[in-house]
Amino acid sequence: MKAVVKEKKGYDNIIYKEVPVPVISEDEVLVKVMATGICGSDLHIFHDVFPYWPPVILGHEFAGIIVEKGRNITRFEIGDRVTSEPQQKVCGVCRFCRAGKPHLCSSKRSPGWGIDGAMAEYIKISDCQLHKIPDSVSFTEGAVIEPASTVTHAVIERGNIKVNDFVVVTGAGAIGLIAAQIAKACGARRIAITGLDIDEEYRLKVAKELKIDFVLNVQKESLKDLVMRNTEDFGADIVIECSGSESAFNDAIEILAKNGRLVGLGLSGKESINIKWDKAVQKEIEIIPSMSSTFSSWKHTISLLNENKLDLGKIISDVMPLSQYRKAFEKIEKKQGLKIVLVPDKEYN
Ligand SMILES: [Zn+2]
Ligand SMILES: [Zn+2]
Structure with missing residues (x-):
């Protein structure tokens, strides 16, 4: 599959290249990515001023469709339209994890910097932080649920x-x-x-x-x-x-x-x-x-979307093919537009 990869430490060092489709464990799902938002932190990684573990696929704001699931996954089905909270690889036992604040866990490794992210055709993700997207919400809008949360x-x-x-x-x-x-x-x-x-x-x-x-x-x-x-x-x-x-x-x-x-x-x-x-x-x-999001804040966001009290479509200024990520980054650097969402080239039309 094609992906936007930060290859090694330093300024830039980002390329669009062919990488293997991720292989899931029994506790993960494989999501076919339909849209990925670009976040300020992706640009900070470009400039080498944000923590990350290369080589790593960028992108943590995404929406897509489950195309494969591990045998322990019971709450989701193949075909579900989903997005995911970013707090992966949390320890589950520290005082913050136990208090329902895994976004403050020191072991946290989110997609896009700590583990492979969503500027790709597929992403593997554990099910514990998946959310279904309301039917009324498009994939591009779904990719903005994370920043909204x-x-x-x-x-x-x-x-x-x-x-x-x-x-x-x-x-x-x-x-x-x-x-x-x-x-x-x-x-x-x-x-x-x-x-x-x-x-x-x-x-x-x-x-x-x-x-x-x-x-x-x-x-x-x-x-x-x-x-x-x-x-x-x-x-x-x-x-x-x-x-x-x-x-x-x-x-x-x-x-x-x-x-x-x-x-x-x-x-x-x-x-x-x-x-x-x-x-x-x-x-x-x-x-x-205030930093990042919590399970309860995702619930608030999705319920505001269900009640038509939040218009995320208006926040999206551009939808561009994934391969054009550099052009998108430049637009953001120049403060042109608003949220830019990337779509894998095969899905872009
Ligand atoms: Zn973000
Ligand atoms: Zn923890």
Whole structure:
């Protein structure tokens, strides 16, 4: 089969090549991949700034069809349309695994960096973290369930969003646009989403199409004015920071109400950043980082999809053949479009 493989450590070293179809054990299924999303972490691996164990097939956001199953698999059938949580090879016995938080297990090895991933025609995966995709959800949308679940984890489980919250989402990329939709589904009063000049052409337009209450280019308009005007000068109840930028963190501290919550799911890509700590202390702001997803957050995401409260199709800007992964990576580097999904060439038409 064809696959996108990170061959060895270092910058780039990624090639599209022929590799053997994986052989499953009795506790695994073989999934014919129909769509794989490209994640920021795939680009970090390209740039050699994320942990990985080469040679390894990239990609952890996928959807496909079960074509073969091990004899211990009882909950799934051949032909099932599925996607999978990424936490594989977890130990099952540490305090985090036992508390239902395998995403924090130190032994975790996810597809795409720790074990072979889904930028390929087939992937083998253990059944314990598989989920069926709702019939109404396409394979390309199904490939976005994983990143969407990192957002439900952040917004619902970590951020504890409440009915009537005034919400600000900083960053109008795929994650930010999903976060705004989830906040709305959870009963937020009003939601503002921010972007930059570079986002005007595409991302802020999608935000408007999604009917987010306030869509704002912070290089042209004042976020603080907007928030204060709409909150009787108290400030926002919750900021969902999806950009990882230092200035966005500091803006968040400025515009949050006292006792506000700052949920951070964007990585800065730096060793450290400067934040207005004293102001955060004076306002008793809760700073809540969030990472990856949990079983319960996947359940939330799939149920929001079933109820038509989450539109993942709108988040997908491009569907490209797998062999064109380099072109897709370049688009992402230039911040063009939103989520790009790759489809194995044989399935692409
Ligand atoms: Zn991802
Ligand atoms: Zn563990």
